[in-house]
Amino acid sequence: MSDKAVVFDNSGTLLERYRAIKNLSTGEIFTNVNSLQLIDNIGDAALVILQFDSSCLTKMDSNIKIYDLIKKYDIEFDVSYSNYYVSKEDVLSILKNDSSIIRDISDAFDVLRGKVKNMHLCNGSAIILDLNSQKVAYTITSAGKLFPKVLFTVNELKKNGVNVYIASGDRSGAIKKLANIIQIDESNAFPTADSKNKCEIVSNLQNQGFKVMMVGDGPNDILAFNKANISVLTLEQKEEVSPKMFDHADHVIHNISEVLNIDF
Structure with missing residues (x-):
């Protein structure tokens, strides 16, 4: 593993x-x-x-x-x-x-x-x-709708032996469907996760021996950013981002596929 x-x-x-x-x-x-x-x-x-x-x-x-x-x-x-x-x-x-x-x-x-x-x-x-x-x-x-490079990025991560998870505040039905679309196990997808839950998900993975990269775009990701080994702020949505997000991010990207270039 x-x-x-x-x-x-x-x-x-x-x-x-x-x-x-x-x-x-x-x-x-x-x-x-x-x-x-x-x-x-x-x-x-x-x-x-x-x-x-x-x-x-x-x-x-x-x-x-x-x-x-x-x-x-x-x-x-x-x-x-x-x-x-x-x-x-x-x-x-x-x-x-x-x-x-x-x-x-x-x-x-x-x-x-x-x-x-x-x-x-x-x-x-x-x-x-x-x-x-x-x-x-x-x-x-x-x-x-999926950003254009999502399927490519997830497939490349899996090819490289990286475990892929979703932690989202969105409803359960939508997150289960998304897990199927990007072809990860539903047990790796955590719906209706608030700020604290996201941080706990990262912490639990670390306790299992994983080095964890957290990728997000909103203030509900900050606690998970602080806990993760690597935190990545994505600006692909092209919306105004809270300035405090930049203070908690190790990397800032504009396309999801750029996570493949981050060494962790």
């Missing part, structure tokens, strides 16, 4: 991400904003991933409250990024008193369809909770 492992973030790292984000206070839908940066801008906020295929919402009454949707269909959800610990009970408490509805998610579907050609998978939907106002501030619907 090789003693080297590469852990990839998903959205913005392996997948070119496309997001349609609805501001619930204004009704505006925009596509050029990083959701994690939004959370950092709000301050006390949390990104909640809804664990279901949101395309089913097109068949439902668009006026159903998001809280009622979750309760009626027993939809799983996870907090994948926040400034401090937020429990599932906290999330449900906020949603119960919030007026956001299915339409606040499905309004973005047409925007995504118009932007994503040759879509590989739908990452699904999420919400951003403003923990001060105790309301849903934004809804997010996302989709993506």
